[in-house]
Amino acid sequence: MFWIICAALTAAVGLAIMAPLMRARATAAQPAAAFDLRVYRDQLREVDRDLERGVISAEDAARLRTEIGRKVLEADRRLSQAAPEGKDGRGLLALGVLALLFMAAVTLYLREGQPGRGDLPIAQRIAQSEQAYASRPSQAEAEARAPAPAPAEIPDDFAALIQQLREAVARNPDDPQGLALLAQNELRVGNPAAAREAQQRLVDLRGEDAPPEDLVRLSALMVEAAGGLITREAEEVLARALGKDPSNPQARYMLGLLQLQNDRPDRAFPIWRRLLEEGPEDAPWIPPIRNAISDLAWLAGQPDYVPPAPMPGPDADALAAAEDLTPQQRQEMIAAMVAQLEGRLAQQGGTPEEWARLISSLVVIGNADHARDIWAEAQTRFAAQPEALETVRRAAAESGLAE
Structure with a gap:
């Protein structure tokens, strides 16, 4: 069925392109001089009929024949000099280009596409999603595979302050304020792995008393260090944060992102929809949700969903x-x-x-x-x-x- 549809669409497009060229070719095959010749010959026959009926005299008939004869000679000369000017070849050229484009498209699809893959039932898709979810790499593996971050350009005096902060934390590793500052600034200078390590030490230091905000930040830094992937370890930290504060919006946003990464838009949509409805509009997670929510609703089986209009707040x-x-x-x-x-x-x-x-x-x-x-x-x-x-x-x- 797929190939039948492709062939039908290709034929329709080809006909739409070829039709004007074929009309131009038909017009080119009948130049204006040919029409003039037919008219002049009809005029000669009309002169003969008028002479037979006595409408005109023999002298007038001879004069008209001479005049029309000159026009016939001129039209015949123009007809013999008329050249196709390459118009006959335009249709063949267009047809050749269409054939090349069609062959190139088929070749590209056979190379990059999956022509033998059939439609997947929903149960099989869910099974594949569960398999991808279960086979995620660990945090260490994801960080090893992640592309190296581009070094941030920072002033020399700021780099010296960061180095002093690192040395201070090394001397006093149980200082929560120093660890929090180090995690924040390591990310600022383009060291997500070092930022994740500092935040992990801060969370470990606070133990069960670690607030949900610290846990959400640790999970976000783990995702950053892993190149954007929410690993099993990052998900566990996220679950701890939601266990302490189920309404935390940043944690819920990441939970929806986790479902998207594992091809479950049906689970991600209600999470992000609720966040979008709650607002506020200036929250950092609202723009990416608003940009994706319509497509996400369609993938989740709710194509009629209309996202709420942005509510203007006070200036x-x-x-x-x-x-x-x-x-x-x-x-x-x-x-x-x-x-x-x-x-x-x-x-x-x-x-x-x-x-x-x-x-x-x-x-x-x-x-x-x-x-x-x-x-x-x-x-x-x-x-x-x-x-x-x-x-x-x-x-x-x-x-x-x-x-």
Whole structure:
């Protein structure tokens, strides 16, 4: 079937390219002089018929024959001098180019593609994903295979400070502040493996008391040192961080990335979708999620998913002005922003995530009764979209408005 479709598409494209050239060739085969000759011969026959009917005299007939004869000679001369000018060869040239392109495409596909590979059932794809997941290299193997990072260009005085920091940590290896600074600056100067080692020592030093932020940073540095691969060891550290703080957004982002690396978009999509809905829009993990979420939804079997529109937040001037406001004035500013969101949804509509955000915001500012009205309206608006309604229902349930 694949080859039949390819042949049909190639034939359609070839005909589309050849048709104008063939029309031009047909036109070139009949130059204007040939049409003129036919007209002049018809005129000669018309002169003879007029003479037989007595419409014109013999002298007029002879004069017309002489005049038309000169035109016939001129047209015949032009016809004999008309050259094809290579037009007949254009169609053959185009056909040859098409044939070469087709053969080149087939050769490239046979070399780089997999013509004998059939469609994989979903169960087989999942099995292959599980096998790839189980056969990941260790952290040491991944770091050994990772390309060497490009050395960062740093000023000499900064390089001297880094060296002093390394010596200070070597003298006092149990200093958590020194280890944290060393991990941060080793990554800055392009030494991800050294940064990972310093962060590992910091986590080991703190033991079970290590905060989830330290664990997430260690996992991220392990991924950086491994060339972007989330190894088994990095996943274990990530699991420890999520065990302490299941809502940590950076850890959840990396968990979704782990599922993508093992060809499980069906598992990655709900994780990243939730992160995108929660925001905030200026979080560092939001841009890569927003760029990939539509394709990820399609791969996960949800092609109708519409990502929430970016919610514009207050600008820098508004944030600066809010610092000088009293608590009551801040509350009024927040209420105005919520009212602006409600007005836009009423006039232009919006995504389920925006309706959910409006319900949550109304409850936060103490307007639970109005939030119930919005929840009732959302149930009517999204009645035919169970998945969208579930998004709004979760927000209503978290706000105590629904079960």
